[in-house]
Amino acid sequence: MELEHPPTVAQYMTAEPLTVDEGSTLADAVDRMRANNIHHLIVRRHRRMVGLLSRTDLELEAALARGEAGPASLEAAMRPAFTCPPHAPLAWVALEMESHRLEAVVVVDHDDSVVLGIFTLGDALRALRRLALGHGAPVASLPSHAPQVFATSSSLPSGAHARTHYTAPSANDGNAYGKLLA
Numbered sequence: 001m002e003l004e005h006p007p008t009v010a011q012y013m014t015a016e017p018l019t020v021d022e023g024s025t026l027a028d029a030v031d032r033m034r035a036n037n038i039h040h041l042i043v044r045r046h047r048r049m050v051g052l053l054s055r056t057d058l059e060l061e062a063a064l065a066r067g068e069a070g071p072a073s074l075e076a077a078m079r080p081a082f083t084c085p086p087h088a089p090l091a092w093v094a095l096e097m098e099s100h101r102l103e104a105v106v107v108v109d110h111d112d113s114v115v116l117g118i119f120t121l122g123d124a125l126r127a128l129r130r131l132a133l134g135h136g137a138p139v140a141s142l143p144s145h146a147p148q149v150f151a152t153s154s155s156l157p158s159g160a161h162a163r164t165h166y167t168a169p170s171a172n173d174g175n176a177y178g179k180l181l182a
Helices: 026-036 055-065 090-100 121-132
Strands: 019-021 040-045 048-054 104-108 115-120 164-169 176-181
Touching (some): 048 104, 115 121
């Protein structure tokens, strides 16, 4: 099935991603990620993006620091960010993420000076779900780092079995949807 207008990354990204200043500590970055239930932070220097932190990067750097004399630095834990423009086709972004084993892509304006959003594996799964159900792009993609709450077993899809079932509010659909975590 070929779409008349292929979806773009801007239609499914998380707008207004959280950031951290380059001078922050690793502890500050970890606290911010935990408090907001996110796995990625964009690192900025004087309002310009200089890199990307993932929770995995922070955990590795913290483990290495325990064996060193000095404290681990945020700069050592961050990596260069893979970026794309908002009009990039969703299929191309997914291919790049798959090919390079990326967990996130930072969506920037034409000269890389303004961060417009972030497209993570979670956003990719949301896009897949919406497209598979024929819903198309949401009206607006808002930050999706809302705390999760337990759902009742009646909210499970028919015939589904899971040890744990969580429901998180979705600004993209206007209703709650289930996440199965086995």
